[in-house]
Amino acid sequence: MHPGKPLQILEDEAEAACCPPLTERPLTAEEAERIATMFHALGNPVRLRLFSAAASHESGEACVCDISDVGVSAPTVSHHLKKLKEVGLLTSERRGTWVFYRAEPSVIDAMSQMLSRSA
Template structure:
């Protein structure tokens, strides 16, 4: 098992065509080896229930970003929350910005689009 981290590209807001999304829809054609590695990194990051919940909390938060202080109550300790947020950032699913003592997390709309595109049926 490799310890190499695969980071998905984060697309620039307002310019989703600037960077190709992770992968084509799974029903469009077989994934290349590189596409499979990138998709697996994304799905692996989202495969943990706490991570999926944190991702959902950020994605659905008013204004499209959430302070860590607003999303920490997910039934695990603060260090565990930080660990999971780090994993989501490493996978390219979240970005963060420190403002004073707080860190704010954001899911770029293009990342949500890339996740959705991978799972949508071809032609849809």
């Protein structure tokens, strides 16, 4: 994967075909690399908790102040949030002094589709 280049799991309907259910057919090398990058980012327990906190927040987005209590320092939280953004699992928006994070529904849908059984 290209360092610093965001992971684009699902940009539009045409992109949906690139991430088939894992039981549908063997993945291409490109698909496997893209998906492995996402799973690698989620393989860290702190990142997984941060992603889950943002994805499950009742408003669909969470202020960093609401999700940063994961047992590590603020700079470490920032580092992990940056990694989640780099691979395209989270997006962010600065509002005044706070940053709000959102797990894009298309990313969650693509992850769900990939882990489901094909019809």
